Amino acid sequence: MPPHRPLDPAKFRDPRLTARGEPRAVVAPLALRTLWFNTGTLCNITCRGCYIESSPRNDTLSYLTLAEVEAFLDEAQALPGTPLREVGFTGGEPFLNRDLPAMLRAVLARPGGLRALVLTNAMRPMRRRERELRALRDEFGAARLVLRVSLDHYDAALHDLERGAGSFARALDGLLWLAREGFTVHVAGRAGFGGEGEAALRAGYARLFAAHGIPLDAADPVALTLFPEMDATADVPEITTACWGLLGRRPDSAMCATARMVVKRKGAPRPVVVACTLLPHDPQFELGATLAAALRPVSLNHPHCARFCVLGGAACSR
Structure with missing residues (x-):
């Protein structure tokens, strides 16, 4: 799947300039x-504006297995000076x-009181797991397991316009x-x-x-997260080193300062680590096969870096 590119082909080409x-x-x-x-x-379901183009037919990213998740959890908790939360x-x-x-059990059962967060549309696939979810709640309590449900708008007609x-x-x-x-529930909507x-x-x-x-x-920005629009047809400025001061933002406020995501590409023998949740397909944001290799600087060389993280001020986690 090709990465999303900006309207201006001169932008977001060079990771340095x-x-x-x-x-x-x-x-x-x-x-x-x-x-x-x-x-x-x-x-x-198939949503009109899905940034990752998920659908009942898109298996570009394959299912991760429990063993693969556990291996990365082991590595994450063994990294020195890295307090996984x-x-x-x-x-x-x-x-x-x-x-x-x-x-989820593998996360919640680990020492250190890790939180687990699931982004879900709360439809039939989730409802089929009611028994397992109740068991997790009963064993570990509701506080550390958060289900964030996607409701694009409070009006059913507008939500259905996007999601069917x-x-x-x-x-x-x-x-x-x-x-x-x-259960501890949050809701994710769309700001624009x-x-x-x-x-x-x-x-x-x-x-x-x-x-x-x-x-x-x-009114709680965590309980109800309103994400900025991810319109790939709208032009967006590039973020320079000077922008931090001009915008009153700090580099460590960006998701890629404190987060990484594991994906497994279709046909690949093993998972890899990418910079963040928004950029699983662009090869320049693939950072290696281990978390240790992936903890290196990230150049904000993509429109999503500008529209979502820096200008939008958003982050996928709490």
Whole structure:
């Protein structure tokens, strides 16, 4: 699958310099605090704006196995001076991977009180795992296992426009089940979807949560994460070293300062480590076969680095 490229072909070409010849921003690794696993690109639905192009047919990234996840967990916790705090699972739809409950158990059972985060659409693949989820909750408690449910907008029509007719009702039903069962749930929405400001969006989600008795504070940016739009057709400026000061941002605020993601490409003999959750396909962001090799500086040589992380101020983990 080819990587997304900018509208201006002169941009994001040289990892060292921008199109204007200015030094490109680079993020040095601070510590591995969040380790992500992409469990596979297969998904039960096809969304119009999916940055990773997941679908029921896209197996560009193969299913990871429990043994592969455990090997990277072993390495992560053995790295010196690297306080791993959280392990995230994304896809595709992670619950399509039959090993996911065992992967979650492997995370939660480890010493150190690791948190596990699953990004899910809360539809049928998740509901098929109700028994396993209850068992994990009962054994480890609900606090360290977080299910983040994707609701692109509080209005069903807008959500369905992106994810397909009836998808809002199915996702909401899954969210309600999680809430009734006492799981820790978060919601992920889209900041620019529907043309509203953030205050109006949060107010709309608050009404939705109140109407259904969902115990979430829509004003909490963790409980309700509003991600910036990932419009690949919109031009975006390149990030230079001078931008940190101009924008009032720090390099260590970018995801790639404290996170890496493990993926397994279709037909590959083993998984590899990439810079972050947004860039699993672009070869320049493949950093090696081990976490130790992957903990090296990352050049912000992609539109997603600008629109999502630096200008958007977003991060996939908490």
